[in-house]
Amino acid sequence: MSRKWSLAALSAALLVSAVSTAHAADKKHLYFVANGAVDFWKLAEAGMRKAQAELPNYTLEMKYPEQSSAAVQDRLLDDLVANGAAGIILSSVDPKTQTDELNKVAGQTLLVTTDGDAPDTRRAFYLGSSNIDAGKQAAQILIKAMPNGGKCVAFAGLPGADNAVQRLKGLREGLQNMKITIDSVRSDEMDQARAQSNAADILTARKDVNCMIGVFAYNTPQIVLALQQSGRAGKVTVVGFDNDQGTLNGIKQGVVAGTVVQQPYQWGYLGTKYMARYVEGDTSFIPKDHKIIVPTQIIDKSNVDAFVAQVKAWMAKK
Template sequence: MKTAIRNTTAAMAAMLFGMAMAAPASADDKPTLAFVVNGASDFWKAAEAGVKKAQGELPDFNLELKYPSQASVAIQQRLMDDLVTAGVKGIMVSAVDPKTQTDGLNKIASETALFTTDSDAPKSKRVAYVGSSNVDAGKQAAEIAKKAMPDGGKCMGYVGLLGADNAKERIQGFKDGLEGTKISLVDVRGDDIDQTRAKANVQDTLVANPEINCMVGFYSYNTPRIYEALRDAGKLGQITVVGFDDDPITLGGVKEGTIAATVVQQPFEWAYQGMKLMAAYVKGDKSAVPADGLLIIPTKIIGKDDVDAYAAHLKAMAGN
């Protein structure tokens, strides 16, 4: 009798499970869109705020921002694979290394709507790129260097991912902007988004390359690590520092004059505009996708006289 009861219960459970799997999704179910970054950094806090604002205007979607546990192609790919398995309808990603990720990105693009941001993957089957022109941003960094060093100088660059398109394009833009001047970019040191290593790279330069009188931080956290290394060595103000992005340490250095200026991007707008574009695309409206697949959000230079107004702007965007 007990065996018969168990068999009957199991059969009923199986039937109910099958009915649940076959049943249509409830009206409360919402499609999910994900914004996947390339590694842990305070830089992405502005993007979180952009996702939050977009969520308020897209009540029919669930919007998420995801951090890979490490800045690794394999780990980022696994995160996106898991999102696809969970049923996300669209992914916007800052690819760790677009050139080596093409096959993996194409796999994602075959299963869900794929957009890129920050570091484009133009050879992939992504729908569109939403972000900065990194070449133009590099040229703006060169303008800062030229203004700060009219008599010339030797620069060392620092970046997280040497292989990423955003890094290569910023570096190329910087070099292009220096053509015809007495300023040169001697080398660029990578750190794989390891901030301890980022600071150590600067410290190593101070010892091994005393001729360097200019340092360029190509990723958001590189400039703060430059600042800290120079501060610890008692060399703040002795070496020209060209910054990228708006870390509080960077903005503080610009305001006090120890950082010449910084080129700021708009990750808030990447996320806000990007998620809205992706939502429209998923719903079948492709009219807002640019013909060339590029939605460029301009970068700008923030100097000493601009810091207070820019900081107030950031505070307002964050809703504080």
């Protein structure tokens, strides 16, 4: 009798396991593909966790390319499509050189862009910041911090990426008719050690430069480190983008004048929620220009503590 009950219990357990496996297999997969493995994307992952709790019929997953190159990211996209991705929201490494790849992906699954747009592709819509507006906000910080003008050097991971190009465009537009100029842009190809050495090189070679701009999230903390090591922290105006902890600490210490923050938490949350609606046939949320703009915000000494508290609350949510 006990053996019969054991067999029955085993059969029941196997049945439950099979049903659970089948149910998991039935779930559609939505992916967020970053442009590199940097801390900036942790908030997007936090937003995805919130969305996952509201999308029980989907599996949401963040994916990072092994390195920040278009070729590596293209291979990752191909793998996800081959594995049956129902949708991908993508921060493209280089939209201009990836046009053919992105069109191919968009022909096989739902493709959404974020962080930097790829408007010349077949992507369904863009969800993210207006990087031109963000650049103009950064110009406001510079104008306030440098009333007598000055000469700036900008530092970017990928200067040719649309987000970098547009931020710099917005900066230059915002600085028109002012005594502040952007002398040059230094690239580090998403290498943080190189980002710091780039800043250190400028501090050594260019005594006429009194302003540094961190275009990517990690650039500003590397600028701060270079300034601290050179003994010039607080003597060079620094403006950044995004909310790396090193940038926020720099603002508190008076080393960074301010930063313009995006909302990657909302990109992760809204991006995956909107993809699910699209997959289910609802496209009513897409504007005529196919761009959903999530506003950016200036963070300086006046509001940095409140912003840090909000970030901690987002990251604490499971």
